[in-house]
Amino acid sequence: MNNANFNSNSHLLKKTFWQISVFVILASIFALTVNHFRSDSIPIIGEWSVDARFSDSSGESLVISLEEAKRLFENKTALFLDARRKEQYDEGHIQGALSLPQQEVDAYFMDIAPKLEESQLDNNDRGDGSSKSKVIITYCDGDTCELSHELALFLKEMGFNNVKVLVNGWSVWQEAGLPNEIGE
């Protein structure tokens, strides 16, 4: 009786493993075949480096380093755009940054467009002592946060070419002890 039980158990196990293997193999075959023939296929081994993830449509990296962003900030040649929700911006943001929530970009963009356009002009009359056109730097929070990237792509589409992304910007800015401010 025990022997019969053991036999049926081992048969059941074998059957289960066999079925699992077939499911996995079939799924792999379907996945790879469909991926091979579709127009928007993705590579089997993806490129997930920071530069590759935060790139523009031509594949060029949009990433700016914290050191470079800090240097531009100190020279007053950067315009920071906070891509997070307005409430998060109000709780704290990079000093001088403007709020442009990516998820409601259509509602906020027209308010901010004149300031963006002004920042791209070379003139001596801006009132803050800066004279050159500014680099627009978008940021959000978290290594994998895509909002800043999406906002940068949107701005490029709108014709702003001088756009960079400070990855995980709000966190790295605070960690470096750089100036920030609270409120609107």
Place this chain on the structure above:
Amino acid sequence: MYASYDKILHPEAFAKAVFNYQILPDTAVNIAALVLPWLELLIGLSLVAGIWLEGSTVISTSLMMIFIGSLIFNQIRGLDIHCGCFSTDATQGPAGIWTIMRDFSFLAASIYLTFRIFFFSKSPNI
């Protein structure tokens, strides 16, 4: 099956979601994003049709456990809670406690099925 449909149609978006979980090594992200939805679809078909239930219940229970494990793991380490990274839709918000609760109910159903298949089956061919 319903869940697999959108992922099969949009492999790039799903790969991004897999990447955002920060569980798999970068080199494994795309292959997982390609194969997982098809595996879900096949298992869904198997469960509905009642064919090869031994294999499909074990896979579905294992996958649910891995999904829930990853969700809880990311909740605990507080990943991306503040940026809506799991969804670009502002109204949906990040994966939170309700997603985990929902997945637990799926897991419970999946475990129940597995037990039925393996321990209470009256099928003579086992």
